[in-house]
Amino acid sequence: MKRLKSSDPGFAKAFARIVADRREADDDVSRDVANIIDRVKADGDAALADYTARFDKWTPAGEDDWRISKDACEAAFHALAPELRQALETAADRIAAYHRDQLPARRDYRDDQGVRLGAIWRPVDAAGLYVPGGRAAYPSSLLMNAIPARVAGVERLVIATPTPGGQINDLVLAAAHLAEVDEIWRIGGAQAIAALAHGTKRIAPVDVVTGPGNAWVAEAKRQLYGTVGIDMVAGPSEILVIADKDNRARHIAADLLSQAEHDPMAQSILITDDNDFADRVADAVGVELAQLPTRRVAEASWRDHGVIIEVASLDEAPALANALAAEHVELAVADPEPMLEAIRHAGSVFIGRHAPEAVGDYVAGPNHVLPTGRRARFASGLSVLDFMKRTSFIELDEAALAAIGPAAVALAEAEGLYAHARSISLRLQGNAK
Amino acid sequence: MKRLKSSDPGFAKAFARIVADRREADDDVSRDVANIIDRVKADGDAALADYTARFDKWTPAGEDDWRISKDACEAAFHALAPELRQALETAADRIAAYHRDQLPARRDYRDDQGVRLGAIWRPVDAAGLYVPGGRAAYPSSLLMNAIPARVAGVERLVIATPTPGGQINDLVLAAAHLAEVDEIWRIGGAQAIAALAHGTKRIAPVDVVTGPGNAWVAEAKRQLYGTVGIDMVAGPSEILVIADKDNRARHIAADLLSQAEHDPMAQSILITDDNDFADRVADAVGVELAQLPTRRVAEASWRDHGVIIEVASLDEAPALANALAAEHVELAVADPEPMLEAIRHAGSVFIGRHAPEAVGDYVAGPNHVLPTGRRARFASGLSVLDFMKRTSFIELDEAALAAIGPAAVALAEAEGLYAHARSISLRLQGNAK
Numbered sequence: 001m002k003r004l005k006s007s008d009p010g011f012a013k014a015f016a017r018i019v020a021d022r023r024e025a026d027d028d029v030s031r032d033v034a035n036i037i038d039r040v041k042a043d044g045d046a047a048l049a050d051y052t053a054r055f056d057k058w059t060p061a062g063e064d065d066w067r068i069s070k071d072a073c074e075a076a077f078h079a080l081a082p083e084l085r086q087a088l089e090t091a092a093d094r095i096a097a098y099h100r101d102q103l104p105a106r107r108d109y110r111d112d113q114g115v116r117l118g119a120i121w122r123p124v125d126a127a128g129l130y131v132p133g134g135r136a137a138y139p140s141s142l143l144m145n146a147i148p149a150r151v152a153g154v155e156r157l158v159i160a161t162p163t164p165g166g167q168i169n170d171l172v173l174a175a176a177h178l179a180e181v182d183e184i185w186r187i188g189g190a191q192a193i194a195a196l197a198h199g200t201k202r203i204a205p206v207d208v209v210t211g212p213g214n215a216w217v218a219e220a221k222r223q224l225y226g227t228v229g230i231d232m233v234a235g236p237s238e239i240l241v242i243a244d245k246d247n248r249a250r251h252i253a254a255d256l257l258s259q260a261e262h263d264p265m266a267q268s269i270l271i272t273d274d275n276d277f278a279d280r281v282a283d284a285v286g287v288e289l290a291q292l293p294t295r296r297v298a299e300a301s302w303r304d305h306g307v308i309i310e311v312a313s314l315d316e317a318p319a320l321a322n323a324l325a326a327e328h329v330e331l332a333v334a335d336p337e338p339m340l341e342a343i344r345h346a347g348s349v350f351i352g353r354h355a356p357e358a359v360g361d362y363v364a365g366p367n368h369v370l371p372t373g374r375r376a377r378f379a380s381g382l383s384v385l386d387f388m389k390r391t392s393f394i395e396l397d398e399a400a401l402a403a404i405g406p407a408a409v410a411l412a413e414a415e416g417l418y419a420h421a422r423s424i425s426l427r428l429q430g431n432a433k
Numbered sequence: 434m435k436r437l438k439s440s441d442p443g444f445a446k447a448f449a450r451i452v453a454d455r456r457e458a459d460d461d462v463s464r465d466v467a468n469i470i471d472r473v474k475a476d477g478d479a480a481l482a483d484y485t486a487r488f489d490k491w492t493p494a495g496e497d498d499w500r501i502s503k504d505a506c507e508a509a510f511h512a513l514a515p516e517l518r519q520a521l522e523t524a525a526d527r528i529a530a531y532h533r534d535q536l537p538a539r540r541d542y543r544d545d546q547g548v549r550l551g552a553i554w555r556p557v558d559a560a561g562l563y564v565p566g567g568r569a570a571y572p573s574s575l576l577m578n579a580i581p582a583r584v585a586g587v588e589r590l591v592i593a594t595p596t597p598g599g600q601i602n603d604l605v606l607a608a609a610h611l612a613e614v615d616e617i618w619r620i621g622g623a624q625a626i627a628a629l630a631h632g633t634k635r636i637a638p639v640d641v642v643t644g645p646g647n648a649w650v651a652e653a654k655r656q657l658y659g660t661v662g663i664d665m666v667a668g669p670s671e672i673l674v675i676a677d678k679d680n681r682a683r684h685i686a687a688d689l690l691s692q693a694e695h696d697p698m699a700q701s702i703l704i705t706d707d708n709d710f711a712d713r714v715a716d717a718v719g720v721e722l723a724q725l726p727t728r729r730v731a732e733a734s735w736r737d738h739g740v741i742i743e744v745a746s747l748d749e750a751p752a753l754a755n756a757l758a759a760e761h762v763e764l765a766v767a768d769p770e771p772m773l774e775a776i777r778h779a780g781s782v783f784i785g786r787h788a789p790e791a792v793g794d795y796v797a798g799p800n801h802v803l804p805t806g807r808r809a810r811f812a813s814g815l816s817v818l819d820f821m822k823r824t825s826f827i828e829l830d831e832a833a834l835a836a837i838g839p840a841a842v843a844l845a846e847a848e849g850l851y852a853h854a855r856s857i858s859l860r861l862q863g864n865a866k
Binding site for chain 1: 812814838
């Protein structure tokens with residue numbers, strides 16, 4: 001963990017290094033991924049069988065075994081402990097409610113020239129959600145990806161998830177049941193993204209692919225962007241906690257560790273204006289770590305990427321926050337509202353002393369798929385818009401065309417596009433058959 | 434040009450071939466582009482100077498020559514013929530009006546559990562617009578990219594445009610003046626995209642890069658996606674005209690040619706229910722072509738990619754249109770409204786007999802940057818949203834955390850994320866210091 005003071009002469013340089021630290025492996029997997037995509041395009045299901053045997057060390061018992069049935073998902077859901085089932089339902093309901101309110105409205109109006117203009121939002125026909133296998137197979141991620149697609153009105157919801165060694169995560173199946181997923185395919189990696197995008201004999205192609213994954217999955221999404229829509233490329237998670245001394249140090253320590261436990265490359269940063277409080281949080285992190293089952297990961301993250309920045313005044317915090325453009329920002333301060341306005345670049349902001357980021361990971365409602373690695377400068381969290389597209393429309397009658405047509409003719413001729421001009425001028429003349 | 438009849442036994446197969454025809458060159462430029470990006474990252478302005486000398490055959494006279502001044506843009510604007518200046522102003526005003534109405538609203542509400550939720554949309558800090566050099570340097574494209582960025586509230590608007598042999602397009606400068614562009618850099622190709630994304634000593638980096646370009650530009654955007662935001666990867670233009678026999682054949686012929694003249698790879702498709710009308714349009718295309726200054730391009734496009742499909746009834750048209758998911762769709766029919774509803778996949782729809790697509794290219798208001806190559810299945814035209822991003826926020830007080838916190842604790846523990854659970858349960862206990 002690094003301790004910095006904004007009043008130190010070397011601060012600007014040290015802070016710039018933190019901002020520049022991408023914490024993303026520059027694995028050059030692009031060639032491998034291109035080969036995998038080509039192979040899946042050419043050989044379809046046979047390629048999937050090969051890759052699944054090789055990477056997941058698993059071979060299905062028969063044709064039916066490639067899919068996990070809806071019945072299996074329903075059974076997994078009903079087998080949950082009642083408390084957990086209820087928690088999953090609470091999460092699903094609240095996520096659905098927040099995302100329903102995101103649905104964009106149709107526009108349809110006539111302007112003062114008599115031109116009718118508008119736009120219609122519609123869902124894509126089919127969405128594919130990638131769910132990683134093993135440790136990172138989170139039911140909460142499934143809900144956060146599937147529910148916005150459902151709310152958007154997507155008719156066909158497909159999951160691809162690897163089952164290494166044949167292992168299936170029951171909690172993920174239960175979430176799939178709750179989110180009314182239509183198909184679950186036991187495939188993973190770049191080959192799964194290729195199959196979703198191009199389709200195989202067994203798997204019909206989808207229009208949009210979302211969901212987290214490793215470097216291969218991310219690169220496959222990048223290469224297939226344009227063949228399908230994708231969500232933002234994501235890197236390791238991060239949190240910026242802005243806290244004054246009136247917080248309990250252990251609360252803030254737990255918040256910092258809740259990011260750290262995700263990934264050794266995750267980053268937790270505290271900005272505070274109190275030296276004593278900073279010490280107490282650092283100590284509390286140690287105390288919490290000692291009893292944390294995820295200690296190995298959390299400790300590595302905090303050691304290698306953790307930062308505590310002491311500022312002379314919390315007024316300095318928004319500028320630092322904007323430079324960091326963090327995925328998560330907590331405002332555990334007495335007067336958070338001006339800070340909410342001043343922080344321009346953040347994936348999600350958690351306001352007040354009673355809003356730990358983890359609430360947002362599960363049950364608050366807003367999406368937990370958020371831009372990482374300073375991408376909050378230009379990117380947004382996942383939303384229903386990622387599963388929809390907009391068709392604009394234009395209607396003119398003779399009078400409207402007479403009003404605005406001549407300007408279009410002048411511009412088309414200036415650009416040397418004469419058929420463009422003709423398509424308007426012939427109608428303006430109104431006498432040619 | 435192909436003539437198809439939907440009642441012919443071979444129609445399904447022939448139509449499927451048209452749908453599958455991507456008309457996009459699979460130039461494998463990814464290695465070249467990766468090298469260019471690496472070189473610009475490493476050597477900055479020196480790399481730009483080398484590439485500009487090599488690809489654009491131009492070397493600036495001095496440091497100032499890298500930029501085109503705002504004064505030069507203003508002078509170009511005032512040097513325009515009054516009719517053209519007015520046309521440009523009409524276009525700019527109408528584009529601005531349509532896009533202002535796209536601005537998303539802030540959400541901020543408290544739900545029945547006492548949780549305050551919301552989302553704030555904000556513009557990115559800086560946007561880079563690519564404007565191709567030479568023949569494809571369209572002032573209308575500059576307006577269509579720059580105005581949404583301005584309307585979104587972007588503070589810094591940067592253009593990169595190559596000036597091959599030192600040639601500058603005055604109409605583009607005039608449009609840049611009108612759109613209040615802040616900087617114009619005389620660089621092009623993948624090296625320009627790399628400079629915008631990573632920045633150089635001379636050029637500060639931007640957050641989003643949009644605008645059309647060749648295969649190198651498109652591949653550079655794809656590779657830099659994630660470092661910056663980008664708009665959709667675009668291919669050759671296309672139009673689908675659905676027309677009954679009560680149209681004038683020459684109007685429809687001109688509409689088809691207005692796409693064809695863009696690019697030999699562009700595609701124009703007519704669907705009609707009248708054999709005689711189909712013949713008359715085919716003839717009229719010949720007549721129009723004979724006198725078209727852009728004949729060479731338009732003729733090649735119509736010959737290689739033009740299609741006329743005769744259907745038994747126009748009721749068949751929406752299903753065909755959805756399979757094609759065309760960039761532009763004209764509904765030159767007596768009752769277009771049901772068709773507007775039935776066509777789910779289209780970039781922009783032009784309604785009625787007096788709405789030639791070219792009106793939308795210049796002055797109607799909606800954006801003319803639209804998804805091509807069947808991408809209307811999942812992508813939308815350019816909008817203010819491409820230059821904005823959303824920050825969600827969550828506020829809880831003690832009571833709200835008590836209401837929804839326990840469900841989050843249950844889920845976090847089930848996922849094995851214990852620090853997540855602790856960050857909530859410590860606060861719920863409320864007694865630890």
